[in-house]
Amino acid sequence: xxxxxxxxEVPVDRDTHHRIEQFLFREARLLDEERWDDWLALMxxxxxxxMPTQENRRRADKAGPYGPDRGALYDDNLHDLxxxxxxxxxxxxxxxxxxxxxxxxxxxxxxxxxxxxxxxRVHSTFVNFxxxxxxxxxxxxxxxxxxxxxxxxxxxLARRKIVxxxxxxxxxxxxxxx
Amino acid sequence: xxxxxxxxxxxxRRPASSPVDEMDRLVDMASGRMSREIFWDRGIYEQExxxxxxxxxxxVAHESQIPxxxxxxxxxxGEDNVLVVRQKDGSIRAFLNTCPHRGNKLCFSEVGNxxxxxxxxxxxxxxxDGELKGMYASEAFETSGMDKSxxxxxxxxxxxxxxxxxxxxxxxxxxxxxxxxGDMRYYLDAIFDMDGQGVxxxxxxxxxxxxxxxxxxxxxxxxxxxxxGWTHDSGARAMVGGPVAELHKTPGESYQVNFNxxxxxxxxxxxxxxxxxxxKELMKYLYTLxxxxxxxxxxxxSRLIGAISSCTxxxxxxxxxxxxxxxxxxxxxxxxxxxxxxxxxxxxAPQEIKDRWRKGTMITFNPAGVFEMDDGExxxxxxxxxxxxxxxxxxxxxxxxxxxxxxxxGMPGNVFRGQINEANQRAxxxxxxxxxxxxxxxxxxxxxxxxxxxAA
Numbered sequence: 130x131x132x133x134x135x136x137x138e139v140p141v142d143r144d145t146h147h148r149i150e151q152f153l154f155r156e157a158r159l160l161d162e163e164r165w166d167d168w169l170a171l172m173x174x175x176x177x178x179x180m181p182t183q184e185n186r187r188r189a190d191k192a193g194p195y196g197p198d199r200g201a202l203y204d205d206n207l208h209d210l211x212x213x214x215x216x217x218x219x220x221x222x223x224x225x226x227x228x229x230x231x232x233x234x235x236x237x238x239x240x241x242x243x244x245x246x247x248x249x250r251v252h253s254t255f256v257n258f259x260x261x262x263x264x265x266x267x268x269x270x271x272x273x274x275x276x277x278x279x280x281x282x283x284x285x286l287a288r289r290k291i292v293x294x295x296x297x298x299x300x301x302x303x304x305x306x307x
Numbered sequence: 308x309x310x311x312x313x314x315x316x317x318x319x320r321r322p323a324s325s326p327v328d329e330m331d332r333l334v335d336m337a338s339g340r341m342s343r344e345i346f347w348d349r350g351i352y353e354q355e356x357x358x359x360x361x362x363x364x365x366x367v368a369h370e371s372q373i374p375x376x377x378x379x380x381x382x383x384x385g386e387d388n389v390l391v392v393r394q395k396d397g398s399i400r401a402f403l404n405t406c407p408h409r410g411n412k413l414c415f416s417e418v419g420n421x422x423x424x425x426x427x428x429x430x431x432x433x434x435x436d437g438e439l440k441g442m443y444a445s446e447a448f449e450t451s452g453m454d455k456s457x458x459x460x461x462x463x464x465x466x467x468x469x470x471x472x473x474x475x476x477x478x479x480x481x482x483x484x485x486x487x488x489g490d491m492r493y494y495l496d497a498i499f500d501m502d503g504q505g506v507x508x509x510x511x512x513x514x515x516x517x518x519x520x521x522x523x524x525x526x527x528x529x530x531x532x533x534x535x536g537w538t539h540d541s542g543a544r545a546m547v548g549g550p551v552a553e554l555h556k557t558p559g560e561s562y563q564v565n566f567n568x569x570x571x572x573x574x575x576x577x578x579x580x581x582x583x584x585x586x587k588e589l590m591k592y593l594y595t596l597x598x599x600x601x602x603x604x605x606x607x608x609s610r611l612i613g614a615i616s617s618c619t620x621x622x623x624x625x626x627x628x629x630x631x632x633x634x635x636x637x638x639x640x641x642x643x644x645x646x647x648x649x650x651x652x653x654x655x656a657p658q659e660i661k662d663r664w665r666k667g668t669m670i671t672f673n674p675a676g677v678f679e680m681d682d683g684e685x686x687x688x689x690x691x692x693x694x695x696x697x698x699x700x701x702x703x704x705x706x707x708x709x710x711x712x713x714x715x716x717g718m719p720g721n722v723f724r725g726q727i728n729e730a731n732q733r734a735x736x737x738x739x740x741x742x743x744x745x746x747x748x749x750x751x752x753x754x755x756x757x758x759x760x761x762a763a
Contacts, residue, residue: 180675182513185417198662200511202675209670212545212585216677219541224684265687296417297645298515301683303675 139242141249149240149251149277152284157233160306165214168306169207173278173287178205180291180307182298195292202303203291210306217304224304231305232258243276248287251275255291257307259300267300269293269307318461318477327354327743334740336733339706346520347693351743352641358742359622360385364467364474364487366624366635367391367401369651371471371507372418377435380418382647383637384475389463390414390424391473392435399468401475402437402460413460417512424460433460470499471506480748489757490719491569491620497608498618498628501600504655508633510665513648515674519686521623521644522739524636527682528617528625529570530563530731533707535615538685542677546585546670552576552615558725561615563708566720566755568621568738570731573628575607579615580629583678584667589613592660593629596653607718615726621738626651631664632672642690648673705729705736719758 141149152171159168172178180203181195205213216222237254244250252274259267276288291307327350333342345351365384368391372380379392381404388404390413406413406426413424413433423440425432430443437460442448448455463475467484469492474484481487488495499506517524527534536551543551554561554574561574577597578590593613601609613629626633634648650668652661671678693699708728716722723730737754745751 182511184511185415187416187419190416190419198510198665200513200673201669202513202673204666204669209666212670213675213677216541216545216680219544221537221540221544222681223538223541224681296514298513298674300515300674301517301519301687302515302680304680 136241136244136250138250141240141242145249146238146240149249149284150238152277153235153238153251153253153275156286157235160233161231163217163228163231165217169210169214171284171286172207172210173280173285174207176205176207176210176286176288178203178210178286178289178306180204180293183293183296185296194296202293202298203306213306224302227262229259229261229304233305233307234258240277243278247279249277249279251277255307257305259305265301269295269298269300269303271307273307318464318479326358326746327351330740330744334736336705336737336740339704339709339729339733340702341705341736342702343693343699345739346522346690347641347699349641352638354743355638356385358745359739360387360477360638362476362478362481362742362748363622364465364476364481364484365622366472366620367466367475368399368473369471369506369508369633369649370399370468370473371654373399375420377420377422379414379421379435381414381416383635383645384463384477385638387477388412389475390460391475394436399466399473400436401463401466405461406431407439407458407461408442431458437462470495472499478748482748486757487567488569488620489755490566490759491571492759493719494564494571494573494608494611494618497600497604497611498626499651501596501603501612501653502655503603504653506651507654508649508651509661510650510669513669513673515646515683516639516643517646517683517686518643519683519690520641521636521638522736523686523689524644524646524682525619525621525623525625526732526735527686528627529565529619529621529735530572530617530726530729532561532572532615532617532726532728534685538681539678542671542681543583545677546583552579554615555725555727558711558727561726562713562716562718563723563726563728563731564718564720565731565734566757568735569619570734571616571618572726572728572731573611573614573616574726575610576614577610578613578629580627581613582629584630584664584671586663586667589660589663589667592656619731619735621735627672630668630672632668634672646674705732721755 182200183194234256235253239252241250254272257269271293274290277284278287367382373393376395389401390404391401404413408431411428423432432440434440439455439458464477464479466475563572578593581589597609616628619625623636631651633651637645650665652664708730711724713722713724741752
């Protein structure tokens with residue numbers, strides 16, 4: 130894929146890797162438990178949270194399957210994410226009540242030194258299960274590329290790119306974060 | 308820009324073998340009652356594919372999506388996959404996306420540029436005008452006396468455009484696009500021709516699956532302003548910090564208009580829909596543009612450019628001014644649609660404004676959007692309840708605003724007072740009913756007399 134930038138991959142030490150992994154696992158649990166405010170607190174002030182939509186184009190097409198000025202399910206800054214959380218928390222968010230049951234599965238965590246001190250480039254894969262009411266069962270999988278930043282309050286998520294495998298989202302909505 | 312005079316020599320059709328009897332039992336718009344079976348029955352759905360989707364003008368592309376010769380996109384007309392291709396002479400043609408040899412899908416990419424389409428199965432290759440150019444082992448075909456000119460791609464019957472919106476029909480007997488859209492063109496101009504430079508589609512197509520009957524989505528956008536205040540309360544609170552305006556309290560300031568089953572509901576607040584994107588720069592842009600639009604289209608229409616409003620072009624194309632989402636509800640059986648959505652912006656708008664709109668459309672009206680999220684669930688369960696055998700024998704009510712027709716408003720189309728109304732939905736189902744009953748276009752009742760000239 131043409132858009133993949135190549136960085137030297139310098140693995141972090143084992144302790145740092147463990148801390149990063151635990152950060153991602155805890156983040157997934159907060160989402161499973163719909164602890165939206167606690168999840169928002171993990172975001173850096175300058176977070177860019179991006180889930181581009183995937184287009185089926187021929188390999189020779191230089192445009193590639195996705196890009197920064199194109200379709201996205203999420204293309205959010207902190208303000209945008211906060212707005213989505215505000216909706217989740219409304220008593221009138223009808224499609225959230227009764228609640229959806231979530232399982233955010235995170236695996237394949239690789240962590241490397243970032244371009245700036247105190248930043249890490251972290252790859253992971255995910256599988257997201259959602260079940261709603263009786264039979265609404267949704268599965269979404271893909272790969273994430275994050276930049277985590279170590280600050281005074283611990284790790285924070287500064288960038289997240291989520292590359293999903295579906296080009297047609299096989300669901301009526303996407304009522305969670307990945 | 309489009310060809311509309313092509314003779315469809317390569318497109319033949321067999322009429323539905325057994326049309327559904329007793330159509331009159333299903334819809335009675337004079338009393339505002341309708342059957343639930345039209346959202347569930349497979350036989351009715353098959354008849355829709357014949358009498359609605361193989362007959363009506365369907366939206367296939369915006370011209371800005373395929374600007375250069377060889378640019379193409381793959382889309383649907385009903386369940387038929389079609390390729391829409393820009394020709395060397397600048398015209399646009401559309402073909403079934405299937406190889407006429409053994410029927411394989413021809414082109415698997417959604418969008419691109421090409422000089423030819425080549426089938427994966429036996430290497431049949433077609434020029435962008437649909438002509439069969441050659442194939443793998445072509446000598447063998449030549450030896451057997453095959454006439455290549457008789458095996459091109461199957462074209463649509465007619466293709467034409469209005470203000471950059473490209474439509475096609477599979478029915479050679481269909482009226483012209485201008486006649487089909489009729490007086491709705493008056494209102495489309497306010498959105499797709501604000502300043503003489505038109506709109507463009509940006510950001511590609513966002514697609515999702517909703518397990519609902521296509522008519523629930525289409526009728527929602529044709530006239531259901533009512534649902535906004537209730538269904539979208541949570542989204543409004545997220546985006547603007549408060550509830551949706553109580554539209555039912557000011558019926559004197561808003562309208563529903565319809566023509567040939569197309570419908571547009573609107574108030575005249577200029578920026579009401581746009582406001583829900585929560586971006587003041589976009590509202591400023593519209594306020595600045597409004598006087599210019601007023602000069603071009605008059606004060607009334609200039610107040611629609613981002614107002615609280617929605618529109619469906621019969622049967623399955625809809626858009627929201629101000630939120631600038633444009634969409635088709637592609638039928639996939641009686642209980643499923645594939646939803647295709649795009650963001651449209653004025654071509655002349657500054658890049659920064661276009662980017663803001665792309666972002667705003669996507670946080671509100673895509674599958675993860677704060678408004679769209681609650682729509683899908685309503686439409687799915689309005690469809691799925693009809694699995695109940697007794698349930699689907701109970702009829703539904705669509706009688707809001709029965710006595711609200713306005714005479715002498717001076718506005719084109721059938722005009723009704725108050726956008727909180729089900730007049731447009733009734734007109735949508737009346738048109739649906741008329742088409743489902745008619746064996747051919749000449750038998751479709753002409754209920755609406757146009758006031759606009761044929762050529763706009």
